[in-house]
Amino acid sequence: xxxxxxxxxxxPEAERPKLMEVLALGFSRTGSPNHCLALxxxxxxxxxxxxxxxxxxxxxxQLWEEALTAKLxxxxxxxxxxxxxxxxxxxxxxxxxxxxxxxxELLEKYPNAKVILTxxxxxxxxxxxxxxxxxxxxxxxxxxxxSIDPILWGPYSTILxxxxxxxxxxxxxxxxxxxxxxxEHYAHVRSKVPKDRLLEFESKDGWAPLCExxxxxxxxxxxxxxxxxxxxxxxxxxxxxxxxxxxxxxxxVGAVGALLVAVGVGYWTLRK
Numbered sequence: 001x002x003x004x005x006x007x008x009x010x011x012p013e014a015e016r017p018k019l020m021e022v023l024a025l026g027f028s029r030t031g032s033p034n035h036c037l038a039l040x041x042x043x044x045x046x047x048x049x050x051x052x053x054x055x056x057x058x059x060x061x062q063l064w065e066e067a068l069t070a071k072l073x074x075x076x077x078x079x080x081x082x083x084x085x086x087x088x089x090x091x092x093x094x095x096x097x098x099x100x101x102x103x104x105e106l107l108e109k110y111p112n113a114k115v116i117l118t119x120x121x122x123x124x125x126x127x128x129x130x131x132x133x134x135x136x137x138x139x140x141x142x143x144x145x146x147s148i149d150p151i152l153w154g155p156y157s158t159i160l161x162x163x164x165x166x167x168x169x170x171x172x173x174x175x176x177x178x179x180x181x182x183x184e185h186y187a188h189v190r191s192k193v194p195k196d197r198l199l200e201f202e203s204k205d206g207w208a209p210l211c212e213x214x215x216x217x218x219x220x221x222x223x224x225x226x227x228x229x230x231x232x233x234x235x236x237x238x239x240x241x242x243x244x245x246x247x248x249x250x251x252x253v254g255a256v257g258a259l260l261v262a263v264g265v266g267y268w269t270l271r272k
Contacts, residue, residue, distance in 0.1 A: 006077060007059065007066050011086045018045070020085075020110040022093035022214070025100050025189050026118030027182055029128040029230075031203035032096040035118050037225040038207070042216045044093040051091075052098065052159075053152065053240075061155035063087055064098040068162050071101065081109025097163055100185075107192055114214065115193045117200050122182060126175065131230035134172060136237050137161060145241065148248045153241070 022044060024035055036048045052060040067083070070076040084105055088094060099106065107115075136142070137160055146157045169177040190198070199213040206224045211217065
């Protein structure tokens with residue numbers, strides 16, 4: 001019996017317009033949005049989780065759901081570095097999830113790319129993850145909106161849940177496993193990347209070490225970006241929740257009814 005065609009196989013082959021230059025492989029909640037903005041300021045085109053959402057017409061969320069299902073659950077043919085490159089071909093830098101779940105594939109595919117490990121005190125990181133990603137996954141109506149929104153919340157919540165399941169050995173209350181995943185992730189990257197291609201970086205370090213490593217001039221009269229604390233992350237997700245809830249229900253109850261549903265369900269969900 002012929003194997004089922006994968007979604008990634010429907011993405012056409014194309015020449016890469018620019019070389020992959022930077023792999024930022026630090027864990028989520030280690031200042032990655034700040035670092036992403038910094039890389040963009042330095043002229044890089046960066047692929048971050050937000051790109052998965054904004055490229056919804058190209059089914060980026062569904063593509064990464066397929067990739068992670070194969071890698072983390074063993075269901076379907078695993079993606080290769082060439083498969084990943086189909087999604088990343090218009091970018092010359094990557095940051096955060098979902099890419100950081102594919103360390104070995106990325107390092108093999110882009111052997112000349114410089115690698116940056118954004119880092120953070122593990123206790124501070126642990127708190128931030130629980131106040132952001134975990135809090136979102138605990139929303140009471142998340143399974144419901146995921147079931148009625150196959151464009152965004154369906155695949156997005158599945159991606160988040162698969163990643164957190166990996167990090168916690170299947171138990172979100174397992175703090176020991178979560179900390180161990182953080183430590184092992186960084187140890188794995190360090191074991192794979194030569195020191196001359198690796199920068200260990202924290203947001204407090206500012207522009208100087210980053211620009212020196214990337215051989216870029218330091219931006220003049222511009223502080224290193226500072227955004228995206230845990231509370232802000234939850235608020236942004238809440239805003240998107242309301243928008244998608246309104247969009248997905250208005251065809252059933254009309255615009256006004258959808259607005260009332262969005263406000264009521266959203267309030268009940270987010271007050272937890």
